Amino acid sequence: MLLKLLKNFLPRSAAPADPLAAAAQAELRREHNRLAQLALPGPNYLNVIAAIHAHLKPRTYLEIGVANGATLELADPATLALGVDPEPQPRNPPGPNARIYALTSDEFFAQIDVAKKLGGLPVDLAFVDGMHLFEFALRDFIAIERLCTRASTVLVHDTYPLNRATAARERTTHFWSGDIWRLVLVLKKYRPDLAIHTIAAMPTGLTVIRNLDPGSRILEERQDAIVAEFLALDYAALDADKPAALNLVANNPQQIRALFE
Numbered sequence: 482m483l484l485k486l487l488k489n490f491l492p493r494s495a496a497p498a499d500p501l502a503a504a505a506q507a508e509l510r511r512e513h514n515r516l517a518q519l520a521l522p523g524p525n526y527l528n529v530i531a532a533i534h535a536h537l538k539p540r541t542y543l544e545i546g547v548a549n550g551a552t553l554e555l556a557d558p559a560t561l562a563l564g565v566d567p568e569p570q571p572r573n574p575p576g577p578n579a580r581i582y583a584l585t586s587d588e589f590f591a592q593i594d595v596a597k598k599l600g601g602l603p604v605d606l607a608f609v610d611g612m613h614l615f616e617f618a619l620r621d622f623i624a625i626e627r628l629c630t631r632a633s634t635v636l637v638h639d640t641y642p643l644n645r646a647t648a649a650r651e652r653t654t655h656f657w658s659g660d661i662w663r664l665v666l667v668l669k670k671y672r673p674d675l676a677i678h679t680i681a682a683m684p685t686g687l688t689v690i691r692n693l694d695p696g697s698r699i700l701e702e703r704q705d706a707i708v709a710e711f712l713a714l715d716y717a718a719l720d721a722d723k724p725a726a727l728n729l730v731a732n733n734p735q736q737i738r739a740l741f742e
Contacts, residue, residue, distance in 0.1 A: 506655060509654065509655070509656075510654075510655040510656055513643060513647060513654065513655075513656035514656065514684065516643060516644075517643055517656070517683055517684040517685070518683060518684075520643065520681075521641065521681045521682060521683045521684065521685075521686065521732065522681075522683075522732065523681065523682065523683070523731075523732035523733065524682065524683075524732060525682060525683040525684065526638060526680075526682040526683065526684070526685075526686075526687045527551060527552065527555070528682075529680055529682045529687055529732065529737065530552055530555050530608065530636065530687070531555045532734070532737065533606070533634070533636070533689075533737070533741075534555050534556060534557060534560075534606070536737075536738065536741060537605065537606055537634065537741065538557070539556075539560055539605035539606035539634075540560065540561065540602055540605050541560065541561045541562070541563075541599045541602050541603065541604055541605045541606070542556045542560050542561070542562040542563070542604075542605065542606045542607070542608075543562075543563050543565075543595070543604045543606075543607040543608075543625060543628070544562070544563070544564045544565065544607070544608045544610070545565050545566075545586045545607070545608070545609045545610060545611040545621050545625075546565070546566055546608075546609070546610035546611035546612075546638075547564040547565065547566035547569040547571060547581055548566065548569070548570065548610075549570055549571060549572045550564070550569070550570075550571030550572055550573060550575070550581075551572070552608060552610065553571070553575065553579060553581070554573065554576075556576070556579065558576045558577055558578060559578065560578060560579075561578050561598075561599050561600065561602070562575075562576070562578060562579040562580070563579075563580055563581075563582065563595065563598060563599070564579065564580070564581040564582065565581075565582050565584060565585075565586050565589045565611075566581065566582075566583065566584075566611075567583060567584060567585045567588075568583070569581050569583055580598070586611055586617070586620070586621050586624070587620065590624040595628050596628065603628055603629055603630045603633060603695075604625060604628040604629050604633055605629075605632075605633055605634070606633065606634050606635075606636070607625045607629070607633070607634070607635045607636065608635075608636045608637075608638070609621045609622065609625070609635065609636065609637045609638065610637075610638040610639070612659075613639060613652075613657060613658060613659025613660070613661060614650060614659055614660060614661075615659070615660045615661050615662070615663035615664045615667070615708075615711065616708045616712075618637060618661050618664045619664055619667060619700065619704065619707070619708065620704075622635060622637070622664065622668075622690070622700070623700050623701050623704070626693050626694070626695055626697065627695050628695070629693045629695050630693070630695065631692060631693060631694070633691075633693050634689060634690070634691055634693075634741070635689075635690040635693065636687055636688065636689060636690075637661065637664060637665075637687070637688040637690065638661070638685065638686075638687055638688075639658040639659060639661040639662075639685045639686065640658075640661050640662055640664065640665050640679050640685070640686045640687070640688040640727060641658075641662065641679050641681065641685055641686025641688075641723075641727055641729065642658045642660075642662050642685060642686075642716075642719075643656065643658065643684075643685065645716045648660055648662060648716055656684070658685040662719065662727060663711045663712075663714065664688075665677060665679060665688055665726075665727050665728065666711065666714070666718070666726065666727075667700075667707055667711055668690065669728070671699055671700060671703065671707060672697070672699065672700065674692060674694060674697075675690055675691070675692055675693065675694075676689075676690070676691040676692040676740075677689070677690055677728050678728050678729075678730045678740050679727045679728050679729050679730065680729075680730055680732050680736075680737060680740075681729055681730065681731060681732040682732050686727070686729070688727075688728075689740050691740065691741070
């Protein structure tokens with residue numbers, strides 16, 4: 482079951498033509514998975530998101546990065562749910578109150594009146610799991626926060642990297658989180674008003690962002706400078722104390738519930 486979930490999480494990549502290279506890649510993938518399980522024990526991120534849905538009971542849900550639809554399906558059938566993905570491949574048709582937009586997130590926010598699609602309601606819960614490059618996640622967060630209230634929650638996937646190789650901007654491994662970890666550091670520096678915690682959920686962490694301010698324009702106004710600043714930041718910034726740098730919290734029900742109280 483775990484391997485199936487990991488396959489859902491990991492982006493597609495072409496298998497090497499060389500059988501020996503393919504075998505080496507498969508062995509490396511197994512090693513990365515094993516290391517991730519050791520570093521982040523407990524329920525995987527899909528189970529954690531399901532628990533968050535059950536706890537919050539959001540009226541509305543917005544998801545960036547639908548892929549095969551595994552996370553979109555976690556929304557209650559009564560929840561108004563919008564999924565965004567330029568190439569969605571849902572394994573099942575969306576629920577009665579769910580709709581998928583085959584757009585990039587930039588196109589979606591530029592073209593779609595989200596508030597109208599949600600019946601005038603704010604976004605109660607959002608999940609960002611699109612491009613594995615932090616500037617895309619930053620733009621998504623900026624756009625989503627405008628649609629939220631103080632009581633809303635934004636979840637961001639891939640924020641607790643395994644190591645330098647799997648956290649690189651250019652993908653060289655099957656197990657790959659990209660540099661979304663930079664977004665956590667950006668928000669800690671430029672938005673200290675936010676409540677930011679990263680749940681230690683397999684395979685690459687899940688960050689919970691609360692106390693949102695839809696009126697804030699700090700990130701938008703400084704976006705280009707922020708991106709340049711944090712692209713220049715080396716992965717070594719996490720070496721001294723990665724859990725503290727990324728606000729890691731234990732992956733257990735008590736700790737997770739406390740984030741929403």
